[in-house]
Amino acid sequence: DARVTQTPRDKVTEMGQEVTMRCQPILGHNTVFWYRQTMMQGLELLAYFRNRAPLDDSGMPKDRFSAEMPDATLATLKIQPSEPRDSAVYFCASGTTSGSEEQFFGPGTRLTVL
Amino acid sequence: SQKIEQNSEALNIQEGKTATLTCNYTNYSPAYLQWYRQDPGRGPVFLLLIRENEKEKRKERLKVTFDTTLKQSLFHITASQPADSATYLCAVPFSGGYNKLIFGAGTRLAVHP
Numbered sequence: 001d002a003r004v005t006q007t008p009r010d011k012v013t014e015m016g017q018e019v020t021m022r023c024q025p026i027l028g029h030n031t032v033f034w035y036r037q038t039m040m041q042g043l044e045l046l047a048y049f050r051n052r053a054p055l056d057d058s059g060m061p062k063d064r065f066s067a068e069m070p071d072a073t074l075a076t077l078k079i080q081p082s083e084p085r086d087s088a089v090y091f092c093a094s095g096t097t098s099g100s101e102e103q104f105f106g107p108g109t110r111l112t113v114l
Numbered sequence: 115s116q117k118i119e120q121n122s123e124a125l126n127i128q129e130g131k132t133a134t135l136t137c138n139y140t141n142y143s144p145a146y147l148q149w150y151r152q153d154p155g156r157g158p159v160f161l162l163l164i165r166e167n168e169k170e171k172r173k174e175r176l177k178v179t180f181d182t183t184l185k186q187s188l189f190h191i192t193a194s195q196p197a198d199s200a201t202y203l204c205a206v207p208f209s210g211g212y213n214k215l216i217f218g219a220g221t222r223l224a225v226h227p
Contacts, residue, residue, distance in 0.1 A: 004157075031213055043158070043203065043217040056214060091157050101146060101213050105157030 002026045004106035006092050012112045018080040021109045023092030024073055032075045033103060034060075034067055035091040043091070049075065050097065082113045116141040118218035120204060126224045133191040135221045137204035143182045144206035149189050152201045152220065161202075162189075194225045 005024045013019055025032050032049040047057040047067040057067060064083070069075045079086055089110050093103040117140040127133050137147065146165045150158035164171045164180045164187065171178045177190040191198050201222045205215040 033214070035217075042219040045214055045216070048214050093157070095213060097213065101163060101207070102148065102160040103158075103213075103215065105159070108155075108157050 002104075004092055004094050004104050006090075006106035006109050008109055009107060010110045010112075012114065013082055014114050015083055016081040017113075018078065019082050019086075019111060019113075021077045021090050021092075021111070023075040023077075023094075023106055025075065025092070025094030026104055027073070029094035029096050029104070030072075031095045031097060031103075032069060033093040033095075034075070034077050035093065035105075036088045037091060037108070038088045046077070046090075079111075082111075084113045087111055087113050116144075116206065116209070116216050118204060118206060118216055120202075120218035120221045122219060122221070124222040124224055126226065127194055129195060129225055129227050131194055133194045133198065133223055133225070135189040135202050135223065137187040137189065137218055139185050139206055142209055143185070146207065147178075147180055147187045148205045148215065149176075149178060149187075150203045150205065150217075152203060158203055158217075191223075194223075196225045196227055199223055199225050 007022045030051050034046040035043050037043045046059045048055050049069050052069040066078045089108045091108045093105045095103045119138040148163045149161045152158040162178045164178045175192045179188045201220040203220040205217045208214040
């Protein structure tokens with residue numbers, strides 16, 4: 001049963017600390033998306049990768065957020081330094097550029113910055 | 115820029131009735147529109163995709179319509195069940211392609227026995 005996995009599921013940290021979230025896309029998928037979901041803003045796209053290359057990160061605060069795909073099985077989203085306003089649920093999703101346009105979401109990482 | 119509008123108020127209906135959710139977009143006509151279901155504490159799950167040249171799409175008890183004149187999609191669940199209670203999100207691609215999606219805020223559906 002192929003699925004997107006994310007770690008950690010929950011993270012509580014203090015303001016100023018570095019946070020790293022990890023995502024394993026579904027094997028064979030060549031697109032990866034990072035989203036942030038809050039009650040106020042809903043689901044917002046932060047970054048998009050195709051074939052491991054970053055195509056769009058215009059949704060990310062550049063000074064503190066960074067996203068990478070070291071290899072086809074791992075995508076990371078880092079926040080340094082973290083701030084209370086970064087508290088949200090962060091979702092990773094994967095998909096393919098051949099065939100269906102649907103995206104497969106992971107279970108999310110709930111981040112709380114105190 | 116494209117905006118997706120969904121009714122922010124929860125929709126409460128009786129089991130067995132048809133639930134109808136609305137999704138409106140404000141700008142360019144998208145090549146397709148997707149509907150997702152999200153349960154509390156979980157990621158969205160894809161339900162249906164309808165393309166701009168399709169008027170209607172069905173999957174079991176689900177039906178989606180796409181009216182490019184009204185800039186609107188309707189999502190219907192017939193013979194609703196309490197297990198259908200969830201938040202339903204609609205999404206359209208950014209202009210320029212790349213499969214990037216803009217999501218609406220979602221409408222929460224509660225089906226009562």
